Amino acid sequence: MFSIGELSKRTKVKVPTIRYYEEMGLLAEAERTSGNQRRYDKEGLERLSFIRHARDLGFSIEAISSLIELQDHPDRSCEAATDIAVSQLADVRAKIKRLKLLERELTRISKGCDGHGVSEDCYVLASLADHELCEREH
Amino acid sequence: MFSIGELSKRTKVKVPTIRYYEEMGLLAEAERTSGNQRRYDKEGLERLSFIRHARDLGFSIEAISSLIELQDHPDRSCEAATDIAVSQLADVRAKIKRLKLLERELTRISKGCDGHGVSEDCYVLASLADHELCEREH
DNA sequence: GTAATGTCTCTAGTGACTAGAGGTTCAATA
DNA sequence: TATTGAACCTCTAGTCACTAGAGACATTAC
Numbered sequence: 001m002f003s004i005g006e007l008s009k010r011t012k013v014k015v016p017t018i019r020y021y022e023e024m025g026l027l028a029e030a031e032r033t034s035g036n037q038r039r040y041d042k043e044g045l046e047r048l049s050f051i052r053h054a055r056d057l058g059f060s061i062e063a064i065s066s067l068i069e070l071q072d073h074p075d076r077s078c079e080a081a082t083d084i085a086v087s088q089l090a091d092v093r094a095k096i097k098r099l100k101l102l103e104r105e106l107t108r109i110s111k112g113c114d115g116h117g118v119s120e121d122c123y124v125l126a127s128l129a130d131h132e133l134c135e136r137e138h
Numbered sequence: 139m140f141s142i143g144e145l146s147k148r149t150k151v152k153v154p155t156i157r158y159y160e161e162m163g164l165l166a167e168a169e170r171t172s173g174n175q176r177r178y179d180k181e182g183l184e185r186l187s188f189i190r191h192a193r194d195l196g197f198s199i200e201a202i203s204s205l206i207e208l209q210d211h212p213d214r215s216c217e218a219a220t221d222i223a224v225s226q227l228a229d230v231r232a233k234i235k236r237l238k239l240l241e242r243e244l245t246r247i248s249k250g251c252d253g254h255g256v257s258e259d260c261y262v263l264a265s266l267a268d269h270e271l272c273e274r275e276h
Numbered sequence: 277g278t279a280a281t282g283t284c285t286c287t288a289g290t291g292a293c294t295a296g297a298g299g300t301t302c303a304a305t306a
Numbered sequence: 307t308a309t310t311g312a313a314c315c316t317c318t319a320g321t322c323a324c325t326a327g328a329g330a331c332a333t334t335a336c
Contacts, residue, residue, distance in 0.1 A: 003282075003283080003333090004282090004283070005178055005281095005282060005283075008223075014324090014325085015282090015283085016324075016325065016326085017323085017324065017325085019284095020286095020323075020324060020325095024308080024323090027163070034332095035283085035284090035331075035332045035333075036283085036284065036285095036331085036332080037282085037283055037284075037331095037332065037333080038260045038284090040284085046267065049267070049269070050266055050267045053266050053267070053269050054266050055323090056276065057240055057243060057244060057266070057276070058240055060322080060323090061322080061323070067263065067266065070257040070260075070263065071257060071267075073257060074256065074257050074258030074259070075256055075258065076209065076256060076257050076259040076316090077253070077254075077255075077256060077257070078251060078253060078256060078259075078260035078262065078263065079253040079254070079257055081251070081253070081257060081260050081262045081263055082248065082251050082252065082253035082260070082262055083253065084262075085244060085247055085248045085262045086243060086248050087246040089241065089245060089248055092237050092241050092244060093241060094242050095233075095237055096234060096237045096238060096241060097232045099230050099233055099237070100234065102196055102230050103227065103230050103231060103234060105195060106195060106223060106226060106227040106230060107189035107190065107227060109223055110223045110224050110227055112217060113219070114218050114220065115215070115216060115217040115219070116217070117215075117216055117217075118212065118213055118214060118215060118216060119208040119209065119211060119212050119213070119214045119215070119216040119219060120212030120213065121216070122208075122216035122219050122220070123218055124216065124219045124222075124223045125205065125208065125209055125216065125219055128183065128188055128191050128192050128195075128205065129209075131187070131191050131192070134143055138194065138195065141302090141314080142311075142313090142314075143312095143313060143314080152293090152294085153313090153314085154293075154294065154295085155292085155293065155294085156314095157315095158292075158293060158294095162292090169303080170303095171302085173300075173301045173302070173314085173315090174300085174314085174315065174316095175300095175301065175302075175313085175314055175315070176314085176315090194293090198291080198292090199291075199292070200291095207278080
């Protein structure tokens with residue numbers, strides 16, 4: 001059994017975040033010492049690692065809730081889990097797509113001014129003021 | 139002179155968002171009718187278009203504030219403006235990089251399970267539980 | 277026994293909005 | 307001119323996933 005600080009060190013999840021996950025129902029309520037401090041075991045550690053990893057991959061708290069629910073019922077179909085992963089993947093791909101358009105536009109805009117002039121003639125400011133100056137929709 | 143609803147239509151920025159921008163100091167306080175309703179002119183329209191475009195490109199409210207400050211002083215050096223744009227570009231590139239790693243990992247994970255089994259054997263869930271199953275850091 | 281560190285709960289703040297309540301004003305029609 | 311209905315006003319609170327800080331209590335090392 002170890003403290004919340006120890007759990008934090010092992011999982012690299014900050015202490016207040018652990019408490020937050022408990023409040024959100026992602027982590028079961030921890031056992032307490034006689035002095036009301038939380039104590040964790042291997043199971044708590046594994047669950048938090050799971051959450052941490054899923055968060056790192058960009059899953060929402062809600063999605064992680066569903067995944068944990070499935071984990072707790074090993075006999076259920078895992079269709080929902082793959083659905084969540086696939087939708088998360090689609091999300092990531094959409095974000096990449098959009099960011100690439102932005103990158104293109106920002107690169108163009110940045111190159112338009114070397115920063116040595118005055119604001120009145122700045123291509124960066126002009127570009128932002130006038131969408132027409134953009135190469136394409138973004 | 140036109141109403142906030144009209145401004146909203148022309149810029150595609152929602153009405154409460156316009157009020158929010160005013161509160162944040164991005165938009166000057168609008169003139170009011172005798173009945174206390176906001177009225178805008180061409181200048182307000184142009185400024186909001188500027189904000190909208192910058193937000194679309196992912197600039198933060200704070201960054202936009204600085205850009206507007208520069209816009210209002212046409213004689214100042216525009217170095218700060220190009221700095222902001224360049225740093226925004228770096229930001230976008232960093233995000234793309236990270237998302238590509240995620241995409242790779244999520245693709246691999248998604249392919250590992252067709253969703254027809256039970257949760258106990260699900261590769262998606264196993265991957266999330268065990269970071270070691272990942273190809274690389276993400 | 278004491279001191280330092282860790283932990284507790286609670287409230288409030290972050291960014292960029294969005295939603296809703298309850299009331300007022302405007303513009304178009306009868 | 308009177309009425310209606312849409313648009314507008316302010317204010318508060320909610321979103322997401324935390325993060326920060328205050329003030330009090332517990333644990334651990336010496």
